[in-house]
Amino acid sequence: xxxxxxxxxxxxxxAALRIATPLxxxxxxxxxxxxxxxxxLGIEGIFAAGAMAGWMAVWLGAGLxxxxxxxxxxxxxxxxxxAILTVPLGxxxxxxxxxxxxxATSLSYFIYRTALPQVTSPPRxxxxxxxxxxxxxxxxxxxxxxxxxxxxxxxxxxxxxxVWWVLNxxxxxxxLRAVGDNPDAVDAQGLSVYGxxxxxxxxxxxxxxxxxxxxxxSAFDAFFFGMVNGRGWICIALVIxxxxxxxxxxxxxxxxxxxDAFQVRLQTEVGAFVPxxxxxxxxxxxSLVALVIVARRAEYPAALLQPWFKGQR
Amino acid sequence: xTNHLVxxxxxxxxxxxxxxxxxxxxxxxxxxxxxxxxxxxxxxxxTLMNMLFGHYLPDSGTVDVADEAxxxxxxxxxxxxxxLAAGIGMVHQHFTLAANLSALxxxxxxxxxxxxxxxxxxxxxxxxxxxxDRSGLTAPLxxxxxxLSVGERQRVEILKALYHDVRILVLDEPTAVLTPQEAxxxxxxxxxxxxxxxxxxxxxxxxxEVLAFSNRIAVLRxxxxxxxxxxxxxxxxxxxRLMVGADTPAVPRPAMQPGAPVLALSGVTVKSxxxxxxxxxxxxxxxxxxxxxxxGVSGNGQSALAALISGLATPDQGEMSVDGIQITxxxxxxxxxxxxxxxxxxxxxxxVIGAMSVSENLIVERLSDPDIQKNGFLRRDAxxxxxxxxxxxxxxxxxxPEAKARLLSGGNIxxxxxxxxxxxSPRLILANQPTRGLDLGAASExxxxxxxxxxxxxxxxxxxxDLDEVLALSDRIIVIHDGQLxxxxxxxxxxxxxxxxxxxx
Numbered sequence: 021x022x023x024x025x026x027x028x029x030x031x032x033x034x035a036a037l038r039i040a041t042p043l044x045x046x047x048x049x050x051x052x053x054x055x056x057x058x059x060x061l062g063i064e065g066i067f068a069a070g071a072m073a074g075w076m077a078v079w080l081g082a083g084l085x086x087x088x089x090x091x092x093x094x095x096x097x098x099x100x101x102x103a104i105l106t107v108p109l110g111x112x113x114x115x116x117x118x119x120x121x122x123x124a125t126s127l128s129y130f131i132y133r134t135a136l137p138q139v140t141s142p143p144r145x146x147x148x149x150x151x152x153x154x155x156x157x158x159x160x161x162x163x164x165x166x167x168x169x170x171x172x173x174x175x176x177x178x179x180x181x182x183v184w185w186v187l188n189x190x191x192x193x194x195x196l197r198a199v200g201d202n203p204d205a206v207d208a209q210g211l212s213v214y215g216x217x218x219x220x221x222x223x224x225x226x227x228x229x230x231x232x233x234x235x236x237x238s239a240f241d242a243f244f245f246g247m248v249n250g251r252g253w254i255c256i257a258l259v260i261x262x263x264x265x266x267x268x269x270x271x272x273x274x275x276x277x278x279x280d281a282f283q284v285r286l287q288t289e290v291g292a293f294v295p296x297x298x299x300x301x302x303x304x305x306x307s308l309v310a311l312v313i314v315a316r317r318a319e320y321p322a323a324l325l326q327p328w329f330k331g332q333r
Numbered sequence: 334x335t336n337h338l339v340x341x342x343x344x345x346x347x348x349x350x351x352x353x354x355x356x357x358x359x360x361x362x363x364x365x366x367x368x369x370x371x372x373x374x375x376x377x378x379x380t381l382m383n384m385l386f387g388h389y390l391p392d393s394g395t396v397d398v399a400d401e402a403x404x405x406x407x408x409x410x411x412x413x414x415x416x417l418a419a420g421i422g423m424v425h426q427h428f429t430l431a432a433n434l435s436a437l438x439x440x441x442x443x444x445x446x447x448x449x450x451x452x453x454x455x456x457x458x459x460x461x462x463x464x465x466d467r468s469g470l471t472a473p474l475x476x477x478x479x480x481l482s483v484g485e486r487q488r489v490e491i492l493k494a495l496y497h498d499v500r501i502l503v504l505d506e507p508t509a510v511l512t513p514q515e516a517x518x519x520x521x522x523x524x525x526x527x528x529x530x531x532x533x534x535x536x537x538x539x540x541x542e543v544l545a546f547s548n549r550i551a552v553l554r555x556x557x558x559x560x561x562x563x564x565x566x567x568x569x570x571x572x573x574r575l576m577v578g579a580d581t582p583a584v585p586r587p588a589m590q591p592g593a594p595v596l597a598l599s600g601v602t603v604k605s606x607x608x609x610x611x612x613x614x615x616x617x618x619x620x621x622x623x624x625x626x627x628x629g630v631s632g633n634g635q636s637a638l639a640a641l642i643s644g645l646a647t648p649d650q651g652e653m654s655v656d657g658i659q660i661t662x663x664x665x666x667x668x669x670x671x672x673x674x675x676x677x678x679x680x681x682x683x684x685v686i687g688a689m690s691v692s693e694n695l696i697v698e699r700l701s702d703p704d705i706q707k708n709g710f711l712r713r714d715a716x717x718x719x720x721x722x723x724x725x726x727x728x729x730x731x732x733x734p735e736a737k738a739r740l741l742s743g744g745n746i747x748x749x750x751x752x753x754x755x756x757x758s759p760r761l762i763l764a765n766q767p768t769r770g771l772d773l774g775a776a777s778e779x780x781x782x783x784x785x786x787x788x789x790x791x792x793x794x795x796x797x798x799d800l801d802e803v804l805a806l807s808d809r810i811i812v813i814h815d816g817q818l819x820x821x822x823x824x825x826x827x828x829x830x831x832x833x834x835x836x837x838x
Binding site: 189192197200206207210211319321 | 423432438439
């Protein structure tokens, strides 16, 4: 009965959506890159860079939205680096992506340490506050779950719709999907394969950085080392779980958020009998199980991981 | 207005390293005309068209294209977008379609501004339906291209070009993937379109369809234009001589009494998720002194059949034997031991190990042979002598026996494979598309070697999409369609063509 009780509380669902928010940004970003045919394993580092850059911009006096812009630009910059290495130069997407992750993570820590050499407790900023929408936020259940989230959660949900629209309803999205399936088809129509792919990586990486920025500017109010904690990798798995569809990506992120929120609450109920590590592990294990069930039928973008060079056909 | 010039290529040249792909080629095309560009593989046909379409930048030469009013303008070279804007469309040999988009989206790709906020599918659909009406080309517009047949995909490619209002359409070997009947329909459709003023350049190495279908023929050899003829005054043997540069000797094929069965398949079934890769209760016998030709359009089960006989797959049902020995569950190693020699379809990928030397590639199938190794050590001297001998016997040309196999040309890689196979005196030879992509000289060498093996008493199973090749080499012809084998009791092209399309004539 305890378990059922957890699932019925509004705070559980509010937490699930909150935990899912950075994953929504990340999985959309990874999805855009992969739709264009490039795997971006830089995501984990871009999360860290976004978290650091956004937080630091606000700490130095920028507004919250200005901070988000800085995070997106920094993420786009690392994306551009990955794009140059993997698209015109055609280097291994795995190696380049892992390199970006290590570089972006270390650089973020380095800059943080250099800017704040002596602090013992991390300085705090005033983060995004829950949007208290009159009337709607007073609704039973739905009020606390949906209408007391911060603006970033709303931005994430809006991004799901935007990415879906662009991919499925615009000529740009069509070209993007085509370039991830058969770059020759795009080239034959006189469109730029390099331009489309690099643009997708930069845009996707900017989204990933927003996911990182959520951690320091909405979920918490400070930057810690190791705070990304594998969220980027989870997004890579969620893209496959979502079969490269934005709607399913939202579902996957919410599912993971629910697992995570659930394990925290279950811990307080039965924590006396079961070691806490089991609960910490649970969302990852359940994600793997879900992945195994779904991903066997997943249809990969046909040109994913394959470099393309102009004039070779 | 009918016959004015629409396109002129002026002295186009292109080099790739030391190879001259095109040497000062000039060609003119008139309104409503079908010009055939004829030549062997590697004669420079596709390179020439890729320069026209902006995929390659020529080293020298210019291109002039007529605008709608018939005035000639120089074309900016090296930019596909410029060629498209000038009304030139190209249907590539390898389709440039995205399998994950619908046919409609593929046709629309690149036709709208990338910055527009939505697509105008309704107007586009109406325009495409109009084109379909006039040309007779049809394709299901809302189906994902990945689910379409090869013929349908080609029609989508052509519709895509027509949607961009092309006045000049280049077709690169369009019939290579079609049944003879599908090809005839294509020609009819193109005939209808040229009446509306479309000009067509048609690339091919098949003399027969070139003669049947074009107004004018330009022949390329070794990158040079060696002749240009109006089709109604053309003579088949004269053109063939132009193409090849010499008369090709017909391969002599003495009549022979078939011997005992060598390969026997009974009730063999291979199940697959992909219907194109399955076999359904197939019976097949290949005798000694016999070449059995498997004719069919690609993707009807040929690869499943080849995989079985190479030992790369085992049947779900049924039995296979060689000289009476059961081989149903044999692996490739055991199949080599009972005397199966394999000439694989993709010779670069499955036939040789590119990073290893020619001499090493020549011995990879007989590593346990005491001539090659002793107590687990390779006998380098013996291997080197063996390679030198085979390179001479089979005329394998290249940088030498110690050079990496990937440095050889396609024809020489095939000779390497032939040498490896024939040297083991196989009982059965599986030749899967053995002449695909080879020039006529190398192709006739392959044919000669296969008939030599037949003379020696081996059985040959020849799988080919080139019906002319099957007709020329085979004692018996079996048509493969939809995973089933049907013996053709005729050597009539039209009848076999119908069987290839799945219609029992």
